[in-house]
Amino acid sequence: MKRVYLVGYMGSGKSAIGKRLSFATKLPFYDMDTEIERKMGMSIPRIFELYGEAYFRELETEFLRNFRDEYCIIATGGGVAMRKENREIMRRTGLVFFLNAPFRDIWRRIATDKNRPIVQRSSKTELEKLYYDRKPYYLRAGHFKVETERRSLLDITTYIVFQMNRLRGDD
Template sequence: MTTIALIGFMGSGKTTIGQRLARSMEIPFVDTDDEIVNRVGMSVPEIFDHFGEQYFRSVESEILKSLSKKKCVVATGGGIIKLDTNRQMLRSDDFLTVWLDLTFDTVMKRIANDESRPLWNQDVEKRMSLFNSRQALYDDSSHFSVNVDGQPVEELIEEIKRYIYSYTMFGTKRQSDENR
């Protein structure tokens, strides 16, 4: 079995959905941000303050690589798709990558005042620009997308599991373009 990776913008539910998906599949759950914090010994905002985003992304890439071909569900950081090497890994046969897609309005409702996200702490125009700049990268990095706006978590998990089953039975990794 390949590693199931969940990608998407901040607030898309990667951790919540990932934990419940892993539990329902009876496989381990890993959050790349937690792994980075454990490895570096600082919070994400502290890492950004002390070492910068580039350092954070390099550690993130190392952790992603270490998780390839593991039987687990991985919740990635929202910016993991910024590096070409990460997008290539996520598209590879080592991962089955699911994009948790949502609208900017939903993001605003979910994390409007969340100060624990260093790249979110800016004005609304810059937040929207960051959101928009990542959409094509998520699409390029994923095998399958699920719209999470207003969907109950259990329904999302069942949809993801149906896709995983379809992949394991029929070997079709990329969701057809007409369904995306």
């Protein structure tokens, strides 16, 4: 296992958990959206505005294909698991953890987030439909489904570290 990928809907806790996993395991942490923003020299909303969503999705796939070969934690974008190629790359190059958060928790976190283009142009109903449309892809991508409801960030992090160590053969 080279990498640990965190997949799930926007606002499911991928970045928050990723940072904690990095601290707990001493592995570097990368947020895919942040890395794409750095490479492009602009924000995700600006990329969407100038180039559209299809272009952004291609940048995500390019990231997975070409990212440096190292042991690390990667918080993926919310739409990454939609592409079959992305799911295959992640499953082949690392362990994939699907952070399964209920929509009501997610809505509380994303409703006012100005850095999420899809949130800005969609209604709550549309976002909830997208959540349910994407869920089967997260399930296909993940080696593990991590239930986040009523679990602290520490509990979730501890569980993922346990699984990482178990599969590496550590006690």
